[in-house]
Amino acid sequence: MAQTTGIINASSIRVFLGTTDDSEVVVDHVTECSISLNTDIRDITTKTSGGWREILPALKSASLSLSGLFAEDATNNFNQLVDHQIAGALLYVVFTNTGTGDAANSGDEQFDVSGYITSLEQTAGTEDNVTFSMTLEITGAVVREVIA
């Protein structure tokens, strides 16, 4: 398939994860997901900077967050994520665009990362859906690749 044209529908973005690379399964019932890349800076301002701060890039880091609806029998839902967090498991994650179907759309780009769950929360109100949210801190390089 060819690269998707135009503005992407956010519902097409899916998160797949697993404990082995290239063995990722979709996280069920996700309502929102995001990936965030950060670059620290080094201040190299001196007396000769003309009164303006000068910087250089320093340490890069990234994290991935998602939230969704809780279901006991779902795949890669809260129950499995709790196990992964308690075990301190390294998780392999694909953050990809599936378009209108279930398969990632070849020709588009996706994130292929790995990391550890650093935050996991389940929320239960009254007469409402039980929800969960997770943050994964990424270790190593963030790979942005064309979907094959």
Place this chain on the structure above:
Amino acid sequence: MKVKLEKPYKADGWNWPAGKVVNVSNKFAAKLKDGGYLDKPAPKVTKPKGETKPKPTTEE
């Protein structure tokens, strides 16, 4: 992508029976395909009724 397993898969932290439908990453789907997990088992070859083996000819 959604795939249907034609034989059980017990590896990589997963334990699935044959017939299970799972939504996996493209790379995982390719891996399952390469491993023959998405191939339907070859149908059993049954002999059509009435077919008999030819009797071996004997020299007189």
